[in-house]
Amino acid sequence: MEHAASGPAGPAAGAVAGLPAAPSVFGPPAIDCDVHVAVPSVKTLLPYLDDYWRDQFLTRGIDRISWNMTGDPPNAPISARPDWRPQAGKPGTDLDLLRGALDAFGSSAAIANCIYGGAALHSEDMAAAVCRAVNDWIVKEWLDREPRLSASIVVPLGSPELAVEEIERRAGDRRFVQVLLLAMGEVLLGRRHHWPIYAAAERHGLPIGVHAGSTYHHPTLAGGWGSHFIEDYVAQAFGFENQVLSLVSEGVFAKFPSLKFVLIESGVTWLPPALWRFSKTWRGTRAEIPWVKRKPSEIVRDNIRLTVQPFDAPDGAARLERIVEQLGSDRMLLFSSDFPHWHYEGTDALPVAPSSPLAQRILFDNPVETYPRLKVPPAREKETLS
Amino acid sequence: MSRRHVVATVDEVKPGTSKLVSAGGRSIALFNVGGSFYALADKCPHESGSLCSGRIVGLAQADEPGRYRLERRGEFVKCPWHGWEFDIRTGQSYCDPSKTRVRAYKAEVESGDELVKGPYVAETFPVTVERNYVVVEI
Amino acid sequence: MSTTVLERAPAAQRGTPTPVKLSVIDCDIHPQVKSPAELMPFLPKQWQDYARMFGGLYRQVFSDTLSHPRIAPDVARADAWPPDGSPPGSDVPFMRMQHLDANNVEYGMLMPLNRGPGNQRNLDYGAALASAVNDWQIEKYVKAEPRLRASIVIAHDDPPAAIAEIRKRAGNRNFTQIMMPPKSIEPLGRRRYWPIFEEAVAQNLPIALHVGGVNGFPPTGGGWPSYYIEEQHTNVQGMQGLLTSLVIEGVFERFPDLKVVLVEGGIAWLPALKWRLDKHWKRLKAEAPHLRLAPSEYIRRNIWLTTQPLDEPDRDSDLAETFELVGFDRIMFSTDYPHWDFDEPRFLLGKLKIGKENIEKIFSGNAKALYGLA
Numbered sequence: 001m002e003h004a005a006s007g008p009a010g011p012a013a014g015a016v017a018g019l020p021a022a023p024s025v026f027g028p029p030a031i032d033c034d035v036h037v038a039v040p041s042v043k044t045l046l047p048y049l050d051d052y053w054r055d056q057f058l059t060r061g062i063d064r065i066s067w068n069m070t071g072d073p074p075n076a077p078i079s080a081r082p083d084w085r086p087q088a089g090k091p092g093t094d095l096d097l098l099r100g101a102l103d104a105f106g107s108s109a110a111i112a113n114c115i116y117g118g119a120a121l122h123s124e125d126m127a128a129a130v131c132r133a134v135n136d137w138i139v140k141e142w143l144d145r146e147p148r149l150s151a152s153i154v155v156p157l158g159s160p161e162l163a164v165e166e167i168e169r170r171a172g173d174r175r176f177v178q179v180l181l182l183a184m185g186e187v188l189l190g191r192r193h194h195w196p197i198y199a200a201a202e203r204h205g206l207p208i209g210v211h212a213g214s215t216y217h218h219p220t221l222a223g224g225w226g227s228h229f230i231e232d233y234v235a236q237a238f239g240f241e242n243q244v245l246s247l248v249s250e251g252v253f254a255k256f257p258s259l260k261f262v263l264i265e266s267g268v269t270w271l272p273p274a275l276w277r278f279s280k281t282w283r284g285t286r287a288e289i290p291w292v293k294r295k296p297s298e299i300v301r302d303n304i305r306l307t308v309q310p311f312d313a314p315d316g317a318a319r320l321e322r323i324v325e326q327l328g329s330d331r332m333l334l335f336s337s338d339f340p341h342w343h344y345e346g347t348d349a350l351p352v353a354p355s356s357p358l359a360q361r362i363l364f365d366n367p368v369e370t371y372p373r374l375k376v377p378p379a380r381e382k383e384t385l386s
Numbered sequence: 387m388s389r390r391h392v393v394a395t396v397d398e399v400k401p402g403t404s405k406l407v408s409a410g411g412r413s414i415a416l417f418n419v420g421g422s423f424y425a426l427a428d429k430c431p432h433e434s435g436s437l438c439s440g441r442i443v444g445l446a447q448a449d450e451p452g453r454y455r456l457e458r459r460g461e462f463v464k465c466p467w468h469g470w471e472f473d474i475r476t477g478q479s480y481c482d483p484s485k486t487r488v489r490a491y492k493a494e495v496e497s498g499d500e501l502v503k504g505p506y507v508a509e510t511f512p513v514t515v516e517r518n519y520v521v522v523e524i
Numbered sequence: 525m526s527t528t529v530l531e532r533a534p535a536a537q538r539g540t541p542t543p544v545k546l547s548v549i550d551c552d553i554h555p556q557v558k559s560p561a562e563l564m565p566f567l568p569k570q571w572q573d574y575a576r577m578f579g580g581l582y583r584q585v586f587s588d589t590l591s592h593p594r595i596a597p598d599v600a601r602a603d604a605w606p607p608d609g610s611p612p613g614s615d616v617p618f619m620r621m622q623h624l625d626a627n628n629v630e631y632g633m634l635m636p637l638n639r640g641p642g643n644q645r646n647l648d649y650g651a652a653l654a655s656a657v658n659d660w661q662i663e664k665y666v667k668a669e670p671r672l673r674a675s676i677v678i679a680h681d682d683p684p685a686a687i688a689e690i691r692k693r694a695g696n697r698n699f700t701q702i703m704m705p706p707k708s709i710e711p712l713g714r715r716r717y718w719p720i721f722e723e724a725v726a727q728n729l730p731i732a733l734h735v736g737g738v739n740g741f742p743p744t745g746g747g748w749p750s751y752y753i754e755e756q757h758t759n760v761q762g763m764q765g766l767l768t769s770l771v772i773e774g775v776f777e778r779f780p781d782l783k784v785v786l787v788e789g790g791i792a793w794l795p796a797l798k799w800r801l802d803k804h805w806k807r808l809k810a811e812a813p814h815l816r817l818a819p820s821e822y823i824r825r826n827i828w829l830t831t832q833p834l835d836e837p838d839r840d841s842d843l844a845e846t847f848e849l850v851g852f853d854r855i856m857f858s859t860d861y862p863h864w865d866f867d868e869p870r871f872l873l874g875k876l877k878i879g880k881e882n883i884e885k886i887f888s889g890n891a892k893a894l895y896g897l898a
Contacts, residue, residue, distance in 0.1 A: 078807045184745040191750065192451075220745045221765035222758060223711035223737075228772050230808045231711075234800055235745055235768065238761045242744035245754045251451030267800050273792035273846070276837045278757060283432075283481040284469025284864070285595050285753045287446035290454060295481070312800040326842060342807060433871040439603035466602030467866055469595065 034336035038092030048133035084340035127156035184214035190246030307336035410524035552858035566656035583740025604862035650679030705737030713773030763789035830858035
């Protein structure tokens with residue numbers, strides 16, 4: 001097995017590099033662009049904190065708190081499919097189960113996303129210290145142990161400056177392939193407040209992963225706080241739609257032309273109607289945002305990607321093909337299992353027939369194009385779709 | 387065969403203004419841009435709003451977010467309904483609705499201007515001035 | 525070939541296109557005051573004094589306007605200003621000429637957006653304002669123009685006062701529905717609003733929710749948008765969130781006969797939301813055991829939507845499919861006259877390739893059935 005020349009020394013360096021792109025259970029090789037890893041407890045992070053923070057955590061009993069997230073109740077049915085739920089501990093804490101999922105799909109590579117409440121702490125410095133510890137933990141407990149894994153960089157969500165420091169700290173390890181943000185934070189992602197993050201990410205060839213989830217700085221519904229987790233979860237799709245409007249309207253793609261955003265765990269099918277409306281409105285309001293020089297749907301087509309699970313549709317295959325037609329691009333969708341979330345049974349995670357030309361694009365070609373730091377040997381000759 | 391219609395005297399349409407006229411059974415929006423006259427069908431190709439009722443504007447441009455400038459003052463009319471911007475001289479809308487490209491209208495990118503101009507065009511009519519009269523050819 | 529004779533054929537009058545033959549029921553017309561003083565005679569003196577001295581108290585920085593300036597003066601079509609310079613929608617003869625007559629409107633549903641009675645923090649002022657707006661609709665519009673119908677505006681954050689206002693108006697069938705903003709201090713599916721739904725059902729009146737509402741929360745779950753183009757788009761999120769709340773809270777389980785009209789939110793977002801709600805409700809049923817039906821079944825049964833602003837996919841076939849997925853019998857034509865993103869009836873006729881029968885349902889049949897119009 002060859003290993004990448006770049007990246008830190010060690011047998012696990014360049015985790016994905018050099019692995020033969022074996023066929024997945026669907027046929028073409030697969031790259032799973034969304035698997036979850038979860039920090040078992042705050043205590044887990046103690047060895048990764050510096051002296052000051054470890055002392056703070058112990059003195060204040062922070063190591064004894066649960067940072068479980070309102071938006072991700074560990075025992076809710078959606079949080080783990082029964083065969084992916086560990087005997088003990090939270091979903092996403094068991095490497096064997098994750099390996100089993102990768103084996104079941106036959107995935108050559110997977111991107112691990114750690115949605116962690118500590119990233120949303122109001123204290124910027126504590127959030128940054130926690131994120132640093134989480135990323136160190138991800139390296140040691142996941143990337144070093146499973147060569148198929150890459151990961152997103154966890155960053156303090158309230159502090160662009162400290163987020164940039166964390167990005168710079170991780171950029172040298174090419175197993176980090178993305179920067180992780182949430183669909184619902186305190187400030188809409190298009191706003192200039194976030195631009196230092198985008199500058200750093202663009203510099204290092206790191207897409208921005210926008211993952212379903214909320215810091216709960218604002219009600220999840222425009223109408224206020226609903227009563228049910230179901231409402232909060234369904235509302236994530238609305239949050240993604242608003243982020244697309246924000247990113248394009250604020251000119252993020254005018255300012256950072258080679259930056260890509262990946263919408264992770266969004267539901268997908270909300271996007272074409274959103275773009276119909278956005279493009280229509282833009283034609284009359286263009287003068288308000290004159291740096292948007294092309295139809296918004298074209299900008300989105302070129303710069304935004306989406307993972308396929310969950311896929312909100314009753315009839316997966318026909319609807320996905322229609323979505324691709326409506327989006328005008330077969331480059332936008334990325335295969336994901338969303339392990340260990342419960343959206344489907346068995347390996348039924350690909351919302352299109354494996355024999356479809358779209359399958360190869362979704363499973364392999366689009367992920368490879370989206371994540372330049374992800375090194376996978378090329379598969380067979382690719383045909384370009386119109 | 388087209389006919390020439392005298393639709394107004396020159397001083398009825400001051401520079402920077404428009405006038406609704408009728409010629410050949412058509413409603414025509416007549417514009418005076420800096421002393422030159424132009425005629426558009428008074429019908430936005432979107433939902434048929436009256437272009438003559440629209441505001442005459444310049445073109446907002448920006449090379450990067452937050453850096454605005456106004457160019458080509460008085461050369462565009464904004465449909466009074468959905469606000470589409472049309473180049474008064476050519477009838478070309480400034481935003482591409484991205485229908486299947488019509489052969490007659492190529493999308494072109496002019497140097498120094500990155501905006502892709504699409505095929506949606508308001509109908510224009512040739513205009514001449516004879517002595518004191520504005521003449522539109524339908 | 526030139527002529528020396530100046531042709532003076534009468535110019536086509538602005539805003540009077542060739543009349544459309546299809547009879548049209550317009551489910552969203554905005555009346556307007558010529559000035560704030562116009563509402564004063566309809567307010568008790570106590571509240572006239574209050575209005576002059578203090579004005580509106582909203583959950584936002586501005587007292588007289590929205591936080592994102594609109595894209596057009598008065599949000600209106602540039603050609604909708606009456607000749608005397610009054611605000612668009614404030615002049616009944618001009619509205620008649622430019623819209624009702626020109627577009628063959630058989631009935632028009634008034635959607636007053638004045639002063640936001642439903643979002644006033646002072647609940648008693650809100651209630652008084654709501655009553656004043658309701659009287660004003662009848663006196664100025666309905667009495668002068670028999671094609672127009674009014675909506676019962678209520679200050680819904682005071683349910684007893686809102687119910688009193690509904691009862692006061694319910695006997696007058698010139699009021700065809702109750703009107704609330706879709707955004708308030710709690711999502712409208714929450715139980716504090718259920719007495720209002722109960723009253724609506726008792727009075728056999730639909731509830732219309734017109735986009736808007738100032739509730740102090742950002743219009744997105746991720747913070748405040750900067751630009752009007754973004755903020756205008758959040759009208760969709762307001763509707764999506766409203767529907768999610770109404771369905772999951774069980775409003776339609778408790779009130780199976782409640783009829784809800786979503787006005788000016790567009791339509792194309794709905795199929796994907798139905799799929800998403802069904803999918804996640806199935807997995808998470810244990811959290812909402814009060815729901816006997818799938819979300820999409822409640823939506824199919826209890827929800828109507830107006831057409832404007834018409835969604836404009838690149839392919840007309842996608843528009844037709846969207847309408848089919850929503851249900852041709854649940855969609856009602858609207859223009860949003862006199863606002864800038866007004867839809868012309870002929871435009872829809874050109875775009876909607878859905879067969880004559882469905883066209884007639886959308887242009888008038890569905891509204892006639894819902895509102896009990898002859």
